[in-house]
Amino acid sequence: xxxTIAIDCMGGDHGPVVTVPAALAFLSTHPDAxxxxxxxxxxxxxxxxxxQAGLKSRLHIHNATQVVGMDDPPTSVRSKKDSSMRxxxxxxxxxxxQAAVSAGNTGALVMxxxxxxxTFPGIDRPAICFALPTIRxxxxxxxxxxxxxxxxxxxxxxxxxxxxxASALDHTxxxxxxxxxxxxxxxxxxxxxxxxxxxxxxxxxxxxxYVEGDDIFKGTTDVVVCDGFVGNVALKTSEGLGKMLGTFxxxxxxxxxxxxxxxxxxxxxxxxxxHRANPGRYNGAVxxxxxxxxxxxxxxxxxAYAFEQAIGRAADAVANNLIRRIQxxxxxxxxxxxxxA
Amino acid sequence: xxxTIAIDCMGGDHGPVVTVPAALAFLSTHPDAxxxxxxxxxxxxxxxxxxQAGLKSRLHIHNATQVVGMDDPPTSVRSKKDSSMRxxxxxxxxxxxQAAVSAGNTGALVMxxxxxxxTFPGIDRPAICFALPTIRxxxxxxxxxxxxxxxxxxxxxxxxxxxxxASALDHTxxxxxxxxxxxxxxxxxxxxxxxxxxxxxxxxxxxxxYVEGDDIFKGTTDVVVCDGFVGNVALKTSEGLGKMLGTFxxxxxxxxxxxxxxxxxxxxxxxxxxHRANPGRYNGAVxxxxxxxxxxxxxxxxxAYAFEQAIGRAADAVANNLIRRIQxxxxxxxxxxxxxA
Numbered sequence: 001x002x003x004t005i006a007i008d009c010m011g012g013d014h015g016p017v018v019t020v021p022a023a024l025a026f027l028s029t030h031p032d033a034x035x036x037x038x039x040x041x042x043x044x045x046x047x048x049x050x051x052q053a054g055l056k057s058r059l060h061i062h063n064a065t066q067v068v069g070m071d072d073p074p075t076s077v078r079s080k081k082d083s084s085m086r087x088x089x090x091x092x093x094x095x096x097x098q099a100a101v102s103a104g105n106t107g108a109l110v111m112x113x114x115x116x117x118x119t120f121p122g123i124d125r126p127a128i129c130f131a132l133p134t135i136r137x138x139x140x141x142x143x144x145x146x147x148x149x150x151x152x153x154x155x156x157x158x159x160x161x162x163x164x165x166a167s168a169l170d171h172t173x174x175x176x177x178x179x180x181x182x183x184x185x186x187x188x189x190x191x192x193x194x195x196x197x198x199x200x201x202x203x204x205x206x207x208x209x210y211v212e213g214d215d216i217f218k219g220t221t222d223v224v225v226c227d228g229f230v231g232n233v234a235l236k237t238s239e240g241l242g243k244m245l246g247t248f249x250x251x252x253x254x255x256x257x258x259x260x261x262x263x264x265x266x267x268x269x270x271x272x273x274x275h276r277a278n279p280g281r282y283n284g285a286v287x288x289x290x291x292x293x294x295x296x297x298x299x300x301x302x303x304a305y306a307f308e309q310a311i312g313r314a315a316d317a318v319a320n321n322l323i324r325r326i327q328x329x330x331x332x333x334x335x336x337x338x339x340x341a
Numbered sequence: 342x343x344x345t346i347a348i349d350c351m352g353g354d355h356g357p358v359v360t361v362p363a364a365l366a367f368l369s370t371h372p373d374a375x376x377x378x379x380x381x382x383x384x385x386x387x388x389x390x391x392x393q394a395g396l397k398s399r400l401h402i403h404n405a406t407q408v409v410g411m412d413d414p415p416t417s418v419r420s421k422k423d424s425s426m427r428x429x430x431x432x433x434x435x436x437x438x439q440a441a442v443s444a445g446n447t448g449a450l451v452m453x454x455x456x457x458x459x460t461f462p463g464i465d466r467p468a469i470c471f472a473l474p475t476i477r478x479x480x481x482x483x484x485x486x487x488x489x490x491x492x493x494x495x496x497x498x499x500x501x502x503x504x505x506x507a508s509a510l511d512h513t514x515x516x517x518x519x520x521x522x523x524x525x526x527x528x529x530x531x532x533x534x535x536x537x538x539x540x541x542x543x544x545x546x547x548x549x550x551y552v553e554g555d556d557i558f559k560g561t562t563d564v565v566v567c568d569g570f571v572g573n574v575a576l577k578t579s580e581g582l583g584k585m586l587g588t589f590x591x592x593x594x595x596x597x598x599x600x601x602x603x604x605x606x607x608x609x610x611x612x613x614x615x616h617r618a619n620p621g622r623y624n625g626a627v628x629x630x631x632x633x634x635x636x637x638x639x640x641x642x643x644x645a646y647a648f649e650q651a652i653g654r655a656a657d658a659v660a661n662n663l664i665r666r667i668q669x670x671x672x673x674x675x676x677x678x679x680x681x682a
Contacts, residue, residue, distance in 0.1 A: 071526035135585050145523055148531045182486055182573040185412035190489045190570060213577025217585040229531060230574050232523040233567070236554025237575040238582045244476050244558040245586060245618055252614045259610050266607035269600050273593045277586055 002032060003318045005311055006097035009039035010067040010084040011104025013301045019103065020047040022307035026315070027055045033315055034058045036097055039084040040065065062087060068108045070300060077108040085109060089116045092293035099294035099314040101284070103302050109295070110146040110287065117292030120161075120330060126289040127158045128228070128297055129165060130235065133282055134219030140166050140175075141216060141224045142288060145232035152195035155179070155225055156203070159196075161288045161326075162223035163205055168325035170222070178211030178221035180230060185210075192227070200225075239279055246274075284310030286317065291327070294318055343373060344659045346652055347438035350380035351408040351425040352445025354642045360444065361388040363648035367656070368396045374656055375399045377438055379429040381406065403428060409449045411641060418449040426450060430457045433634035440635035440655040442625070444643050450636070451487040451628065458633030461502075461671060467630040468499045469569070469638055470506060471576065474623055475560030481507050481516075482557055482565045483629060486573035493536035496520070496566055497544070500537075502629045502667075503564035504546050509666035511563070519552030519562035521571060526551075533568070541566075580620055587615075625651030627658065632668070635659055 009019040016039060023035045037044050041063040048059060064087040066080040080086065085108060088100040093116045102109050106128065114126055129142035140162045147154060159177045166175035179197055181189040188210065200207040208221045213234060216224050253263030263270065283306035287295040294317045298310035350360040357380060364376045378385050382404040389400060405428040407421040421427065426449060429441040434457045443450050455467055470483035481503045488495060500518045507516035520538055522530040529551065541548040549562045554575060557565050594604030604611065624647035628636040635658045639651035
């Protein structure tokens with residue numbers, strides 16, 4: 001199968017200097033894939049000049065003159081018809097690519113995707129879904145920042161979509177769905193969690209009940225549902241903690257000549273740990289709920305390695321027929337639940 | 342100064358088997374302090390029988406026949422007049438102790454404290470405030486689970502209280518206050534963050550602006566304000582991540598004989614790192630906003646070492662005259678701001 005990925009090269013904190021090398025690295029490990037680099041041609045062309053012929057033949061530059069800024073309000077985004085983000089998504093819409101990857105403005109990406117690629121029937125908004133590493137494997141957490149104000153119905157729909165994703169990707173027959181709360185007892189939480197819990201309980205999903213923050217990385221459930229505000233804070237707080245612990249470990253190793261020697265001797269172990277704990281490895285969140293194509297959101301501050309992972313995830317999703325499998329599952333899984341879907 | 346701490350010995354996941362040894366360990370390192378162990382006398386007495394005479398003379402058992410369960414609803418808590426939690430707080434109320442420490446039900450602790458010990462004028466609710474470690478030192482984060490539904494006015498008051506605490510404990514003249522959000526741009530967030538930001542901007546606090554999850558452990562501001570739902574999830578997610586990374590590190594060390602040898606050689610470094618990253622070290626959150634005494638909330642699952650840290654924090658707060666210093670600061674700091682306080 002020929003996979004083509006449209007890349008919003010201008011998005012993110014670093015733009016083409018990160019996205020283009022990441023695309024080249026991706027091509028070199030995916031001999032059947034093609035990429036369309038979307039952005040200002042005059043900025044992109046020099047960055048691919050030196051690429052090997054074998055890669056060059058599988059990359060195309062698609063000029064787009066505008067850029068969605070990281071803090072552009074939604075109104076200005078709408079008027080930027082020729083932004084690299086919008087053009088990349090429209091390449092998917094028109095079948096020229098099967099997936100788009102962007103490290104740009106999250107709110108804009110959610111909004112444009114929703115209009116260009118439509119959501120599945122019964123799903124109001126796409127949610128940002130991340131496969132977070134856990135002690136046992138991974139947990140799909142959503143929403144992680146796409147929707148800061150959610151109704152119980154939205155959270156319920158996230159539960160449905162998360163279960164469909166877990167089912168489609170991991171072949172789990174009935175993925176367990178947990179609702180993130182401040183305690184596991186029934187009386188805990190707020191109006192939103194209580195009403196969402198009711199909807200989940202009444203559905204035919206494999207609803208586990210409330211889970212707490214520490215259940216995410218424990219892998220207590222296959223799917224964890226929360227609103228985008230809470231999810232975004234939890235994700236970024238984890239990121240901050242990871243960085244702090246990394247700093248602590250480095251500082252302890254560098255505390256003196258003896259510690260440095262010990263660190264040097266244990267370097268292979270520390271390197272494997274560092275690789276396993278590197279958040280860049282897990283970069284790339286699915287915009288879940290879109291029926292018209294695969295959209296991957298990369299962390300805005302991703303480096304080339306991390307952005308390459310996000311492109312790889314997009315390619316995997318296409319190769320796995322993610323959209324069709326979700327659609328198929330939807331019919332068997334939700335068809336039975338009736339009006340809840 | 343003679344410090345007396347009332348300890349709710351029955352609270353938490355483990356009860357007296359953790360709280361009593363922690364109290365004894367605390368007494369052994371604080372020769373001027375006394376503790377009142379509150380709980381079922383028949384359970385507590387055997388646990389202190391073996392204690393040294395020097396410690397025994399500084400500990401008192403105060404019988405309390407009831408226990409607030411970890412998932413008791415607020416209504417049933419009110420009827421438990423002789424619960425160890427309530428009795429411990431009333432010992433503070435009546436001046437028999439200057440501080441209380443509990444690992445019990447957070448909601449109940451906030452509710453009973455509020456009634457027994459009252460809040461400062463202008464403060465509606467006590468907030469759970471934790472000094473989180475950062476790369477540079479620490480950040481006071483609040484609310485971390487006391488109040489799941491907050492108005493902008495509540496969040497504003499948390500900002501005031503956090504600034505007063507930082508000012509009183511760290512002698513920072515004008516502590517910087519950040520408001521936790523999903524982005525730092527002005528358009529980001531929801532109704533609650535936008536309206537709280539307005540109140541903070543108009544106050545005479547040193548308002549920094551929006552901060553994101555990763556700013557907490559970066560130590561971007563002296564104080565980070567959020568509602569109790571978001572704060573609790575962020576804190577517990579961090580806890581879960583810390584545990585997962587600990588597991589990863591152990592697994593990498595145990596991957597084979599060579600790795601184990603490397604780990605053994607680097608053990609002093611790894612031990613120092615483990616000690617520094619141990620969340621138990623930072624256990625003990627202040628119930629901030631109470632005018633009638635110091636109340637420390639320990640993590641429910643705290644072990645004896647962690648619970649001892651919480652008792653130590655309570656003693657520090659008393660020795661530092663926390664309540665009086667907040668009161669003094671309040672007059673100079675808020676007095677000038679007029680109606681905002």
